[in-house]
Amino acid sequence: MSQAHKKIGDIMLKVEDISLSFGGVRALSGVSFDVREHEILAIIGPNGAGKSSMLNVINGVYHPQEGAITYKGSTRKQMRPHQAAKQGIARTFQNIALFKGMSTLDNIMTGRLLKMRRNFLWQALYWGPAQKEEIENRMVCEKIIDFLEIQAIRKTPVGRLPYGLQKRVELGRALAMEPDLLLLDEPMAGMNVEEKEDMCRFVLDVNDEFGTTIALIEHDMGVVMDISDRVMVLDYGRKIADGSPDEVRADQEVIDAYLGVSH
Amino acid sequence: MAFDWLFFLEVLIAGLLSGAMYSLVALGFVLIFKASGVFNFAQGAMVLLAALTFVRLVEMGAPLWLAGVSTLMVMVVLAMLVERLVLRQLVNQAPIILFMASIGLNFFIEGTAQGVWDSDVHALDLGVPDLPIDVFGMLISQFDIFAAAMVAALVVVLAVFFQKTRIGRALRAVADDHQAALSVGIPLQTIWVVVWSVAGVVALVAGLVWGSKLGVQFSISLVALKALPVLILGGFTSVPGAIIGGLIIGAGEKLAEVFIGPFVGGAIESWFPYMLAMVFLLFRPQGLFGEKIIERV
Amino acid sequence: MFYREAGQFKASYAADQSIFPIAQDRFGVLVILAVAFVFVPLVANEYWLRSILTPFLIFSLAALGLNILTGYAGQLSLGTAGFMAVGAFAAYNLQIRIPEIPFILDFVLAGLIAAAVGILFGLPSLRIKGFYLAVATLAAQFFLEWLFTRVGWFTNYSSSGVITAPPMVMFGFEFSGAQSRYLLTLSIVAVLALAAKNMVRSEIGRAWMAVRDMDVAAEVIGIRLLHTKLLAFAVSSFYCGIAGALWAYVYLGTVEPQAFDIFRSFEILFMIIIGGLGSILGSFLGAAFIVLLPIVLNNVSSIFAGGTLSAHTLSHLELVIFGSLIIFFLIVEPAGLARLWQIAKEKFRLWPFPY
Numbered sequence: 001m002s003q004a005h006k007k008i009g010d011i012m013l014k015v016e017d018i019s020l021s022f023g024g025v026r027a028l029s030g031v032s033f034d035v036r037e038h039e040i041l042a043i044i045g046p047n048g049a050g051k052s053s054m055l056n057v058i059n060g061v062y063h064p065q066e067g068a069i070t071y072k073g074s075t076r077k078q079m080r081p082h083q084a085a086k087q088g089i090a091r092t093f094q095n096i097a098l099f100k101g102m103s104t105l106d107n108i109m110t111g112r113l114l115k116m117r118r119n120f121l122w123q124a125l126y127w128g129p130a131q132k133e134e135i136e137n138r139m140v141c142e143k144i145i146d147f148l149e150i151q152a153i154r155k156t157p158v159g160r161l162p163y164g165l166q167k168r169v170e171l172g173r174a175l176a177m178e179p180d181l182l183l184l185d186e187p188m189a190g191m192n193v194e195e196k197e198d199m200c201r202f203v204l205d206v207n208d209e210f211g212t213t214i215a216l217i218e219h220d221m222g223v224v225m226d227i228s229d230r231v232m233v234l235d236y237g238r239k240i241a242d243g244s245p246d247e248v249r250a251d252q253e254v255i256d257a258y259l260g261v262s263h
Numbered sequence: 264m265a266f267d268w269l270f271f272l273e274v275l276i277a278g279l280l281s282g283a284m285y286s287l288v289a290l291g292f293v294l295i296f297k298a299s300g301v302f303n304f305a306q307g308a309m310v311l312l313a314a315l316t317f318v319r320l321v322e323m324g325a326p327l328w329l330a331g332v333s334t335l336m337v338m339v340v341l342a343m344l345v346e347r348l349v350l351r352q353l354v355n356q357a358p359i360i361l362f363m364a365s366i367g368l369n370f371f372i373e374g375t376a377q378g379v380w381d382s383d384v385h386a387l388d389l390g391v392p393d394l395p396i397d398v399f400g401m402l403i404s405q406f407d408i409f410a411a412a413m414v415a416a417l418v419v420v421l422a423v424f425f426q427k428t429r430i431g432r433a434l435r436a437v438a439d440d441h442q443a444a445l446s447v448g449i450p451l452q453t454i455w456v457v458v459w460s461v462a463g464v465v466a467l468v469a470g471l472v473w474g475s476k477l478g479v480q481f482s483i484s485l486v487a488l489k490a491l492p493v494l495i496l497g498g499f500t501s502v503p504g505a506i507i508g509g510l511i512i513g514a515g516e517k518l519a520e521v522f523i524g525p526f527v528g529g530a531i532e533s534w535f536p537y538m539l540a541m542v543f544l545l546f547r548p549q550g551l552f553g554e555k556i557i558e559r560v
Numbered sequence: 561m562f563y564r565e566a567g568q569f570k571a572s573y574a575a576d577q578s579i580f581p582i583a584q585d586r587f588g589v590l591v592i593l594a595v596a597f598v599f600v601p602l603v604a605n606e607y608w609l610r611s612i613l614t615p616f617l618i619f620s621l622a623a624l625g626l627n628i629l630t631g632y633a634g635q636l637s638l639g640t641a642g643f644m645a646v647g648a649f650a651a652y653n654l655q656i657r658i659p660e661i662p663f664i665l666d667f668v669l670a671g672l673i674a675a676a677v678g679i680l681f682g683l684p685s686l687r688i689k690g691f692y693l694a695v696a697t698l699a700a701q702f703f704l705e706w707l708f709t710r711v712g713w714f715t716n717y718s719s720s721g722v723i724t725a726p727p728m729v730m731f732g733f734e735f736s737g738a739q740s741r742y743l744l745t746l747s748i749v750a751v752l753a754l755a756a757k758n759m760v761r762s763e764i765g766r767a768w769m770a771v772r773d774m775d776v777a778a779e780v781i782g783i784r785l786l787h788t789k790l791l792a793f794a795v796s797s798f799y800c801g802i803a804g805a806l807w808a809y810v811y812l813g814t815v816e817p818q819a820f821d822i823f824r825s826f827e828i829l830f831m832i833i834i835g836g837l838g839s840i841l842g843s844f845l846g847a848a849f850i851v852l853l854p855i856v857l858n859n860v861s862s863i864f865a866g867g868t869l870s871a872h873t874l875s876h877l878e879l880v881i882f883g884s885l886i887i888f889f890l891i892v893e894p895a896g897l898a899r900l901w902q903i904a905k906e907k908f909r910l911w912p913f914p915y
Binding site for chain 1: 766769770772776777778782783795
């Protein structure tokens, strides 16, 4: 188990009593949990349990009606996407959200956007500091490209890539932001066993080497139990369990939720 | 000076009645947008084609009914050509490509219509004079009332067509989801022909109404531009939206022209509807009758 | 056979990121520039310089501007001509009211004023998308056209509503001949085209494309949507404004607001669609196509019909052919001429072996 050689730190993100509804539909009701530094937290639950909504709340795509989010010591009622990005929260999406008209490299380079300082007038000149900045950031991206083993598709438009590679590029874009907290929404959905193994390796490596905190949503229980330090279970927008993989596996309510015992 | 409420009402009603004619053009837009996803810029050119064909046939001595039926046939043939030569070739293209294609179509129809007939101004007389009649002390154009009645009748016929007939149901299915409609065996291409034909009928009615008011000439194809803010107000997919949007724009621009225009130099009819639509959009981006959009990621 | 990149290795990221990474392309561009700056002014006659090449360059500039907004940032605009009008009238008013400013600076200031107006009309873009936004830009088009027609101050109370551009003088030299005007336009367009290319291959260009391709994801990466969109509106309007000023000063000399009507906006939209959305080269190809098409049609019809067609019939025929060509192009290659060029280049690289 990875806990053995990894130090889990203090609470990094604390989510309290979050309730979110669209019109009359309640997506989340009173969910509270926390994410600790350097850990891998898995969020699981049946379809429609509110997992993706939870991630959307954390990085500010959705704005909850109630509750509070404490991230790195400051408490807010809701996040804004731009603010979340600036403070080191990166994200991948369930249905790949790459920029289809751009190449792999350009997609990953967009992740460097917040690290680039020169304004558009410098960029129009493309000379001196602007060019230097461009090249420095290119070097960072090339490292990520090496890490993810996607050198060969650097200049390919992402629209032409197969699904598994697109997911990898999306992870690359998130990594380019050098995030402190990485939110992964079903990073392994629709992959074959080999692709899943690759992706697991990347997730664990990111966590190990950079110490990045990761919260991920996943349906493959084998993967979840293997790679996560802690598991939180959502069902019908409520939290029903939170604990180590073994605890959660033994939890009666979780078993009921998955096997569909009448409520 | 006391505010002249009677005059205000008179302007309002005149505006509403001319708005009914905007609705007519917008209606054609909505039908096509719903069924084939094309933001059809050529609707204005279709109005011109229909009106020009009709008026030239009448001038050649054809009775009104014969001219009407022949023009209808022209519009159906156009619908078939559009389906075969344009829509079928551009399946699955981005909306902006379809929009551009419809601008190309617009030029094609304008050029053809004027090339085959001519580009002079033709008077069109449907037998209803554009004379004011006195209603409770207000002067209201008889022709405008007639036009509004035509619009109302057309809307009722269309509503019955779409609600009660098999092809109408199929059309609503297509409007909801092309792929799903295809998968249950609805012939998409037939539907397109039908819808473009219906839009052709709507264009004919619009062309007759506009043509007898303004004379049949090139400029009536520009009415299409006025239909855009109507669509914005009503939402691109809502038939009632097109009607009510048309009324609001018609009334709004007349009132603005008469009561605000003199203070700022006049002729603000040219941009007022667009500004109105834009300001409206800022508060309700989905239009009057559109559904609220929840973005999912 | 000669267009081959084999053997050209890039040893630094700087080399890999240059505008034309392939040596033959670099050479080709230099040749084109040399021809445009030296050969053409020597050889071309007055008619070609004044009536074809100069408007072609100005149109290219406007198309570049629109392409930045629509092709790169994904914000559909039907108000291009309106922003060109702002540039033209701003340059005119600056020069007659503050004659001390050199005219080149006038053009820049006019571009900046157009940019400010662009920002104003771009504000709704945060809440409105797609075709709805297109209608909002129509509001700009009609409002600006009305403003310059109706408010006398802008035309300096000229009774006909027409403005006449004062002569352009710099360091005692007056740009009056077709040659000097062509060269002036060419220089401005070349500089701005290079700047545009640089912007779209830098961070701001990637931000624009990100907003175009998927705005939610762009926001999550930390792109400020309003800021990015407004910058696209500003830069685009700046280009269009300068194009408008050139149109008034260099090409027509006298201009009325109706020169910048809705059909001009459509014309420029066609250029970028036919040339290629999101392509700098495409802006030029599209402009060339639209400028040359009527001339070619005219010549062809006079060869075949021998002048038997009336002017009316000819203009209708032109509409029909124009419309058909647009549809034809969209069906054959929706990505435009620039894409065709790219395919041709790829073919060349592999020739004579197709794989």
